[in-house]
Amino acid sequence: MASERYYIPELRSNREREDEKKLFSKEIFTEKLKNNSEIYFFKSLNENLIKEKYYIDDSKKRLREDSSDERFSAISELLSRYTEIPTIERSRGSETKIEYLPELGEIFRPFVPQTDTAVADIPLPTPTTPVLTPEERARLALLRRVEKLRSPHLQALLKFVRATPHLWDQIQGFQQRKDMMLQKTSEPGENHRLFAPLLAGMAVTPEARAYLQISLDEAAKQESDAIKAAAEANGGYYAPVLIIGAGIHGAIFNAQLLNDRPDLQALTVDKDTRLGGTFRKPEGKVFRTNSRNRAEDRTIDGLPGTDGNINSLGQYATMQISDMSSEVYADNDTFGLATALNQYLSGNTMLGVEVTSVEKNKRGEQGKYKVRLEDTGLDQELTVTTDVIVVASGLGERKYGLDENDTETAQGIVDNFELALATGQMPKIIPYDIFLELVGDRRIQFPLEPFINKRIAVVGNKDASNTTIEYLLGLGSEYRGSVAQMGKPQQIAWYGPEFKTQAEYKECTRARYAELGLFLPRVKGEKAPVQPVAERVNRLRQTEEGKITVLSNGKNSPERADDFDFVILATGFEDQKAKVFTQLYSGSNFDNGLANVESRDRKGNRVTVARRIQGESVYFVGPSANISVESGERSAVAAIEIPENSVAIWRYSQRTATTARQLAVSLPRNQDYELIKLGKKQMPEPEIDGQEDNGFEFNVSKNTADKMFPPEVNYANLLRIRALAQGTPRPSEGSESDILAITVESMGITEDGADYRFKATMDEGAKEHQVWMRRFLDDEVNKHLLARLTRTAPGRITVKMPVVEGKTTVDEIEVVRPRRTSK
Structure with missing residues (x-):
């Protein structure tokens, strides 16, 4: 008996849909297998559409009932996930008509363009197809994002929002203005911004935003747990590209890589348990950033002094800061949420793990490098193998800026934390990132309460100290129950800066912090809420009364002591990447030994976009690259001379994206385009x-x-x-x-x-x-x-x-x- 060919039917109108589903029943499917018919369908519904043939030759292999069930279940699972399946019609020469975009259901329907661009006459890709076309890449990237939005937690949120009129009306308002939102941010045929109106509508509606934050964290955790379970079960996890850091530059890199190589399954690892990087360490709004919020516009370079977006999160990011805020200086929570959404939608992420070592893998094993990770939550070691490592870890680890040889101070900070954890009290010595987490914890109704009528020392002279003092003075973004009537700090001593008066502060700081200057002395020697102390803090000691003694000295003055209720170490961060890569580089100065990765800008000038360990496929992007200011930057941007701008988003955003684009071209073609499907981690039975x-x-x-x-x-x-x-x-x-x-x-x-x-x-x-x-x-x-x-x-x-x-x-x-x- 000659074999017949059967294709998964297109599910068209609602009227026809039920009849077609009935035709594709388990009984008919099994009967076709028994008759040696061929069944074709497409893995993962991506536009590469690798054709899978399920063929049973009854003369060689007897049809087993379980194998029939298995095949039927595989296709039924696809039918249940999508209400519409890509249709393959009989080929006309080398051309095949393909319906790409799945119907996303009632929730997504308003956000999917109902145009004929969803249907295209293109050659059917095969495993030997060398390069994906731009249309193929865009559609496969879209399906990757759709898969992420199908997380149970996000689906439940979307269903709730759709069923809640006062929330859905807000989101519909954004959809009605989608042309205004998407203008100048994408080209025809690109769909990376497709869900921006939906997500922006939730992000600017306070109740929906709160649910979005929680649901996003749960979806990311579920994904992370599944990857960890796979790594644990298989004795390791392979990814062709490993990105270290899920903050701004990790998200920019992933978005660009997804656009250029949606067939690749990169993996991102991050030591935090939430996506979003440093900006999202606080769970709420604590500080405003120091760069102006402007609309994304691809036609304008995002540089200071122009109308371009100096906070661009990448050309192919789903969300931009300007989608979610109209404030001149957006708050940290908006930066963090936009970054978290972009990272989640563009990459797979393993959270709560810290890289402990990187070494060359053994010859013959999959992956060029073996990366060991410590799961900080479960205190276990996991292994990832990879061919390319991209370090996007940002500014690095916290630093204290104190006497490094004073072990008593270091031990005192540790003891202080342990005591605070044991008693549930606010620690007396607080590093900047911990301060952000404590006052940003939205579960705490009165964040300023511990500091009322207290003497506080803030150590540092850059943006971290500015934003810390702003928050203590009431110039921050959000205070919940901490109202002015309840009180304020007694006095703030600001250790580190050279200025002594309002006028001197105004001369050496950004206009962004002008309001803070009003709390400084008008003339030298005047008492004010904030008292600058032009001295370096060397050591800290705790008194028997529970105070913290600050031991400091000026340039030509002896050490002196002063007691405070709290000391906040807003001393910034330091690069510690060399510790992890000691087995790949043995030089005395890690940064000086790195090679530059160069590209050309729009004018044809050579520009350093990243750095790499010489002879290795290990790249550093964003602030972790520590790229020196180049001559072309000085002539183009006067603001580059401001020290804080050396790590600004506008300086590294395009560089990070360019690095991803260059790597995308050089990475080997992946012949298996199937999306990685991670099963749910088996939940242990709770102890009862x-x-x-x-x-x-x-x-x-x-x-x-x-x-x-x-x-x-x-x-x-x-x-x-x-x-x-x-x-x-x-x-x-x-x-x-x-x-x-x-x-x-x-x-x-x-x-x-x-x-x-x-x-x-x-x-x-x-x-x-x-x-x-x-x-x-x-x-x-x-x-x-x-x-x-x-x-x-x-x-x-x-x-x-x-x-x-x-x-x-x-x-x-x-x-x-x-x-x-x-x-």
């Missing part, structure tokens, strides 16, 4: 004590439960989003639908006073769903939400979810609090 047939007890630490969520968050709504993200449990056996009802009740504080105790129970008829309930309540964010919801009388909350064949919608999930009864 006091278990009953239909419930169990659990604890939430008092420190966690006492902290509030951001004020824009509606606790019940967030709980509904997270319930939907976990997926709908199956109905009980023999039942078409159930109501899963979980009741959580507060049981007071444990005997040691460290935890709050809770009991969760389920309805008698829903025992089959106990595993779903346990996993839902084993999540730390869910526990925190329930703790907040049960803080007030009657101390009980019930979550009801319909369990039906099919999907549950967010508006069907109820969070019910019993009414209080009066005696």
Whole structure:
């Protein structure tokens, strides 16, 4: 019997769709296999469309039932993920008509251009196709971003927003103005900005923004956990390109690489547990940046003194700062969220890991380098092998700027932290990045409270010290419950700067910080809220009364001592990349031994865009490259002479993107274009004590439960989003639908006073769903939400979810609090 060919049908109109789905049933599929028919479909639905042939020769291999199930499941999984499948019609010579863009459903429909550009007559790519066309690259990059947006956490958020009129109206307003947003940021055929109106609409709506931040973090964590699980299970993880750092320049590099080589599966690693880099270390708005916020415009160079965007996050970034803020100086949270969105949508990231060593891999093993990582959360070692390493770690690690030989000060800082952690108090000695995290923690309602009526020493003389003092004075971005009526710091001593008066400060600082100058002495010797101290801090000591003694001296003066309640070390960062690469470079001066990576600018001039270890495929981009100011920069940009501008975004953004573009050309062609599919990390069964047939007890630490969520968050709504993200449990056996009802009740504080105790129970008829309930309540964010919801009388909350064949919608999930009864 001659073989027949069957193609996955195009799912056209709603009317035709059901008939076509019926034709593609399991029974028909199995019958075709038994008749030696050939079934063709396309891996991952990318536009390279590598054709997979499933062919069973019954004379050589007997058809097994499980193999039939396996093949049917593989294709059914694709059908369930997309409501429309790319259609392949019979070829006309060397030309094949291909429908590329999948229908993204009701949520995405307004944001997908309904034009004929989705259909193109192009040759069908094969594994020997040398280069992808620009149209192919753009469409494959789009599908990579769509896959990211299909994370359960982001899907649940989008469904909630779509079902909430006052939020959806805000987003629709952005969609109606999409032409204004996308102008001058993309060319015809490019789609990297496709979801900018959707994400911008959520980012500027306070309630939706809060849910977006939380859902994005959960989606990134889920991805990271899956990569870690794969690395652990396989004894390592291979990626052709490894990027170290998920901050601004890591995101810029990934966005450019995705545009130029969407077939590659690069991996990014970062020591933080959240995407977004330094700007997102605080969970909220703490400081404003010192560069003006301007609209993205590809036609203008983004340089100081022009109308160009000096905060550009890359030519192929989905989001720009100007999409999310109109403030002249945007806040850190906006920078951090835009960076996190770009990084998530353009690359795979493993979070919470620190690079401990890089070495040459053994001959014959996959990958040129072996990179060892320490998972700081689980205290375990993971291994990644790669052929190219790109270091985008930014400014480096924190530095204290004190006497390096004074071990007592170093030990005192460590002891101070340990004591603060043990007592739950604010540490007395606070490095700048820790200060940002503490005051930016939006779960803390009164961030300035520890500093009221206190003497504070701020050490440093650059942007970090400026923004620290601004925040303490009330010139920051957000203070939540810390209102002026409650008080302010008694005095701030500013160690390091040479100026002594307002006039001197104005002469040597940016206009951006002019308002801070009003708090300095008008004349020398005058008392003021901020007192400059032109001395270098050498050592710190803690007194018996709990004060911190600052030991400092001027250029020609003896050391003197002064006591403070708090010392904030806003002394910046230092480059420590040499420590990791000692096995690849043995010179005495690491930076001086690096080779320049050059390109040409628009005028044809040679420009250093990155640096690399000589003879190795290890590149440094962004501030970690530490590129010297070149003569062409001095003639083009007067502001380059300002020391802080040597690490500015505008100076390195285009350089980072150019490095990615050059590497994209030189990297080997990847013949397997299948998108990496990472399964969910298997969740261990939670430890349960006091278990009953239909419930169990659990604890939430008092420190966690006492902290509030951001004020824009509606606790019940967030709980509904997270319930939907976990997926709908199956109905009980023999039942078409159930109501899963979980009741959580507060049981007071444990005997040691460290935890709050809770009991969760389920309805008698829903025992089959106990595993779903346990996993839902084993999540730390869910526990925190329930703790907040049960803080007030009657101390009980019930979550009801319909369990039906099919999907549950967010508006069907109820969070019910019993009414209080009066005696």
